[in-house]
Amino acid sequence: MVRSLKNPKKIKRKNRESKKGGSSSSSSAVPSAPAKVWRPGIDKLEEGEKLEFDPSAYNCLRGFGIGWPCLSFDIVRDSLGLVRTEFPHMLYGVAGTQAEQASWNYIGIFKVSNISGKKRDLLPASNADGEDADMDSESSSDEEDDDMDGLTQPILEASDMLYVAHHGCVNRIRSMPQKPHVCATWADRGHVQVWNFTSQLNALVESESKSSHGGNSIERIAPLIKFDGHKDEGFAIDWSPVIPGRLVSGDCNSCIHLWEPSADSWAVDKIPFVGHKASVEDLQWSPTDADVFASCSVDGNISIWDSRKGKSPALSIKAHNTDVNVISWNRLASCMIASGCDDGSFSIRDLRLLQEDSLMAHFEYLKQPITSIEWCPHEASTLAVSSADNQLTIWDLALERDEEEEAEFKAKIKQQANAPDDLPPQLLFVHQGQNDLKELHWHQQIPEMIVATAADGFNVLMPSNLSTSLPPS
Template structure:
């Protein structure tokens, strides 16, 4: 984001409940002179400066400018109520996909004002185009006039667009199909099974963990035409399994990437339960939990390479490594942060690395080959409010993303180092004036995405390189930063 002198206008505040809608960022920013008249093409360019969130203030006569060249893809949509958690569902459309337009699936859980108003949403997105967006007016306060996404004209075009990656970039908006399944209580976290993505687990604020089969909804959306209206009805469906053995609600939930159907759930009473799949589509949940944490278990992550090993983090500030074959406690426990550890991520490409995000806004990188207190590989203090999610890229061992309550999604490349000569050479080759970046920004900071309020969670798409999706209090974003083009193919 760059900061320029400009007159601005604030919109009206939106209600808590969102309308079901989808949009792409598509309104031009028109420069105005001091009296509000359109500026002429010959007007001298206004001075720009890189704005550092949480550090720089915005003056009354200044406004943030959106740089559309920073994205190859940027779209937004909403699902009625805000969603605290979602997951991207793997599909059979191919791996390591790059060419636009894309199709993708996700599952999300709502945070409604009444327990009976909640649902699990399964979303099918097609015609996710790579058109470089314009100014993000669709996310401004008071803009509730986005067009319904399931228009018949878009549906007619999608058959021609898919399977034709060499066609020119399209301007049509994405098409969203939604199926809603009733869920009693808010969904604290939702996760789709790695091997069978139609199998979904939810952690509810009711204290129950449930497993659902969303296969019929996925098949219906894949073969049906556009929805007849923009407000899908909510269907009632029985879950495959309900576990009521937790003593409180929780947030920690993770499917094993190695053993299909194996699940972990952790609660706010510091207990972790192991789920083992059984014949007939059910689960046997061990009644005796794994114990060791002295406070709420906030996140769980299975090892990507060892079937019986998993990691946990807690409000007690510890990071623990467990072996399911040993009931005597965790194999390793370290004091990883001085405050609550909210989230962890186990690197799927370099399996010796774990990242942890803290309530004080910091995050750290740990090497399991030397996991001791104060032995972190890297420590970053950039975010000013709690880290709400952290995840390694599935396509590059040194890249990870972070979301924070400071309304930022940041992408980091740990392999980067500052090179003054290279920076000077790059600046000399540029043909356009660039804003002067602050010297104290970490060289590993690759990208900053803003525009969403109260960011909760993000995920990399496991099959589309460089594609991310994030959820916040005001809806979802789908984005692909332009500077992630050089990710290596695995």
């Protein structure tokens, strides 16, 4: 289990000379030295070297911070459009802090505006002659190119965020899909709270200027409900995508509690679901079944629960030999679930075959604990994975090894850098440069956009080699 951010310090703004970068490569400060791919855990930065990112690898790359380091955040669904492809972009989010003292913590409700980048069509358009008309998609304005070197220039200003006091560190925070202004938080003090951030989000939506929302003052509001029935702190929490307001929360004492919405509050079942032999690390509701959810645990198991059939698991499987830190249920292909564990491996299972051999894929490329895993909301075969070795990786399970094409690709990249030879064919992208990566989320409404939090702040990125095919509207 890897959760806490070590020695949290207030995040300071970085200028363009900073050595921090969203890097998938490194280069020496000596002009004559060739560029080389930097491998975490293997290569070391020598004196005079620094990590740099390749602008051509990204359609968009930006960084920002909310003050204290953040262990968990969520992207808030907005009303700006279900599928947005045109720059500039805007996103809303909620994030919880990991401050040095309990009383210094807060929930940040934020807006990131003017996210610019390279224009690229999701699918190449065709002209009347049947030829691909993608000339415009491969070019970008001088302004866009100039913007790409602004990774270390934060774009989140104080007037774009409001602060709500939260006693104790925020272990996890989740926004309700159907009512995004309602959020649930897990506190390291051992309680779960549900909040209403309607006024804060409305204030951010209505603000189109840099007018202040009260500076850095922290607002104190009462949660809608505070549940103290857990006997230990926890990190697992999830809203149902099927039943608005239905919630599950799991703790380090191996207990899971079900929350049922009731008028303007919740009725929390005091009798927990029990089946794991150790801490419940993550929870995920089924994307299609209102009564079914999955859990993973330090005991190495993934369990499937049906709330209609008692307080014991309907099915359990030994998924990993070490702590299972995170799971993700595929919302486009609901038979698939992904899990990541402490030894750096992650697996994909077919839930239809749990009583047989359900393992569809298993990857051991990453060598440090998996800290976050999430399926892409727009491509059923694609998922993103972060690990404690400071890598954010994107994988496409639909890809297969093509020896001829692979040899041609390796020859090409060998001309540019000394890339490793043992890259799995399903590995699409590697993002580096963030320190102590903790959580990532795909943006549900902006295809190919990922937001990730780490000890040194947030990155917003859109890799240039992803290809999202969306159904016609």
